[in-house]
Amino acid sequence: MVETGLIDAVAQGLVTGSIIAAGALGLSLVYSIAEVPNFAHGDMLTVGAYLALALNNPSEIPFVPNAVALPFAVAAVGAVVVAGVFGGIYEKAVFARFRDKDADLITMVIVSLGLALFLQNLVLFLAGSANVTYDTVRRVNVNVDVYATGSGLGVELTQRAGADLATLDAWGYGWLAVVAVLAVAVAAGVAVYRWRSADTGYERVHFVSPRVLAVATTLAVAAGGAALTRGGTVATSNPAFSTRIGVSWKYGAILAVMLATMLCMNYVLKRTKTGRAMRATADDQSLARVRGVDIDRVQLVVWVLAAVLAAIAGVLLGWYASNLNPNMGFNLLLPVFAAVIVGGIDSPYGAALGGLLVGLSMDVGVYLLPAEFATYRTAIAFVILVAVLLVTPEGLWGDA
Numbered sequence: 001m002v003e004t005g006l007i008d009a010v011a012q013g014l015v016t017g018s019i020i021a022a023g024a025l026g027l028s029l030v031y032s033i034a035e036v037p038n039f040a041h042g043d044m045l046t047v048g049a050y051l052a053l054a055l056n057n058p059s060e061i062p063f064v065p066n067a068v069a070l071p072f073a074v075a076a077v078g079a080v081v082v083a084g085v086f087g088g089i090y091e092k093a094v095f096a097r098f099r100d101k102d103a104d105l106i107t108m109v110i111v112s113l114g115l116a117l118f119l120q121n122l123v124l125f126l127a128g129s130a131n132v133t134y135d136t137v138r139r140v141n142v143n144v145d146v147y148a149t150g151s152g153l154g155v156e157l158t159q160r161a162g163a164d165l166a167t168l169d170a171w172g173y174g175w176l177a178v179v180a181v182l183a184v185a186v187a188a189g190v191a192v193y194r195w196r197s198a199d200t201g202y203e204r205v206h207f208v209s210p211r212v213l214a215v216a217t218t219l220a221v222a223a224g225g226a227a228l229t230r231g232g233t234v235a236t237s238n239p240a241f242s243t244r245i246g247v248s249w250k251y252g253a254i255l256a257v258m259l260a261t262m263l264c265m266n267y268v269l270k271r272t273k274t275g276r277a278m279r280a281t282a283d284d285q286s287l288a289r290v291r292g293v294d295i296d297r298v299q300l301v302v303w304v305l306a307a308v309l310a311a312i313a314g315v316l317l318g319w320y321a322s323n324l325n326p327n328m329g330f331n332l333l334l335p336v337f338a339a340v341i342v343g344g345i346d347s348p349y350g351a352a353l354g355g356l357l358v359g360l361s362m363d364v365g366v367y368l369l370p371a372e373f374a375t376y377r378t379a380i381a382f383v384i385l386v387a388v389l390l391v392t393p394e395g396l397w398g399d400a
Contacts, residue, residue, distance in 0.1 A: 002145045005243035009367035010360065015251050017359020018258035019317050021352040023332060024339035025265060026309030028351035031340070032282045033302045035105070036095065039112040041310055042333030043119035044083065046326060048311025049318040050123055051079035057135040061127045072136045072319070080311045087307020090115065091300055099299070116330070124326045132324045141248045142168065147234065148241040153178055154234035172234030173226070181225030189218030254316050261312055262352055265305075269348065274301055334378055335362065338385045344394060358384065 023045060030038045050061070056075035058064040070078065098111055140159055147154040152175050157168040173181075193214035236242075269275040280288040281298045289295050310329075317332065318324040335358050343354030358381045365380035366373070 002143075002147075002242050002244040004246065006364070006367060007146075007243055008245045009364045011245055011247075011251070013360035013363035014356065015254050015320060015359070016363055017356035018255055019313050019320065019355075020332065020335050020339050020359050021355025022258055022261055022309050022313035022316070023336040024343065024351035024355040025262070025348050026306035026313075027336055028340050028343070028348045029278075029302050029309075030306045032348065033278055034095070034099075034299055036108045036112060037105075038306070039109065039333070040116040040119060041306065042329040042331075042336065043116045043123075044087070044307055044310035045314030045317060045329030045332060046123055047086065047119055047329075048079055048083045048307075048314035049324050049328060050127055051082050051311065052076050052315045052318070053127075053132060053134060053324060055079060057133070060132040063126050069135065072134055075134075076315045076319075079315055080308055083311030084304045084308040087310075088300055088304045091303035095303065096296065096299065120326055120330060127326065129326060133322055134319060134324075136319065139249060141246055144245045144247050145236075146243050146245065147236040147239040149234055149236065149239050151175075152234050154236045154239070156236070170233045171230050172232060173229055174231065177229040177231070181222060181229060184225060185218045185222035188221045189214040192217040250319065254320060257312070257316065261309070265309075265348070268305075274298070278302060331378075335359075335381045338381045342385050342388050357388075 023041065027038060027041045030036055030041070052072070052075045054061055054064045055068075055070045055078050056072050058069060059066045094111060094115060095108070098108060103111070140161075143158045143160075143165075145156040145158060147156075151172075153173045154170070155172065156170045158165050159168055160166075193210045196210035196213055267275075269279060277288070277293045277298050278301065280291065280293055281295060285295060288298075313332075314329055317328060321328075336355070339354035339358045340351045341354070342357055343350030343352065361384040362377050362381050365383075366377050369376075369380075
């Protein structure tokens with residue numbers, strides 16, 4: 001029987017890390033521009049998740065009229081929009097007032113803690129403490145079984161059908177084809193990296209960084225080559241290596257949403273007037289004000305974006321875990337803070353990278369350690385945090 005292995009743990013870690021990355025990106029924006037370590041950010045994840053629940057499966061919440069139940073995708077978009085409005089409201093009603101009074105850092109921390117307690121207890125009062133779920137279509141996951149044999153790589157797609165495991169498809173690759181595809185993919189990635197790194201004449205060229213585009217090119221070429229060189233089945237008896245990777249359309253959707261979110265945020269920060277104002281404010285708020293930047297408007301946009309990112313992360317977390325509870329965002333807050341610090345506390349891009357690293361370390365760590373250490377999944381993230389800070393105290397991304 002084929003067992004799940006390290007590759008499956010990495011795949012799970014990428015999904016977990018992408019959710020953490022969205023939360024870390026919002027938290028980093030607030031800290032670098034508003035200069036507030038927002039401890040209410042985790043509970044905004046919870047609020048976003050429960051807003052989607054109220055629109056998708058209102059029967060789970062006692063105080064919500066059970067009139068209209070929207071499809072999950074529509075409910076998720078509605079929840080993100082409402083969360084953004086809510087973020088703007090508490091920025092104007094709470095944080096802007098304290099900022100106008102020149103409140104110090106400790107005061108702002110206490111205010112954010114108070115808001116966190118308020119949001120957590122509000123959700124607890126309205127929805128109760130029971131675990132609830134979204135009303136979504138149930139689909140059976142597909143397993144990808146990979147075998148390494150003397151003649152090449154064999155791949156089988158299997159799916160659970162009751163008590164049996166049915167084979168959906170099977171094919172193979174000779175070792176020569178494998179080496180050729182990898183060589184072409186790596187060469188294409190290196191060529192794209194050199195091309196994008198050398199072309200520095202236009203800012204628009206660097207909307208996507210050379211490294212990101214090089215990795216994307218390598219993966220795309222490898223996927224295309226795998227499709228073209230797909231051949232007949234390879235004997236899978238007595239393989240030298242075998243592993244099983246769980247594949248779900250849910251995981252693909254989560255990764256696609258998070259990638260789109262990151263690209264949109266990159267566009268906002270680098271290509272829009274508001275994004276340039278946000279970066280100027282993060283660099284030097286006083287100088288930005290002298291140059292005519294509307295600081296209050298920038299602050300409002302930052303808090304709205306942070307609430308939107310938190311809601312996206314919260315909705316996807318509830319969908320991924322198939323479980324919502326009032327403590328879900330608070331439980332994710334520590335890994336989110338770890339991601340921000342690992343990536344570089346003043347760098348939104350570093351926060352996103354840190355989120356992926358923290359997610360990978362948590363799931364891969366659980367796989368590598370004995371089963372009894374699974375309860376220390378979050379603690380593993382902090383071991384990585386300490387290790388990174390010992391090497392680079394400013395974080396992976398520094399002050400970029």
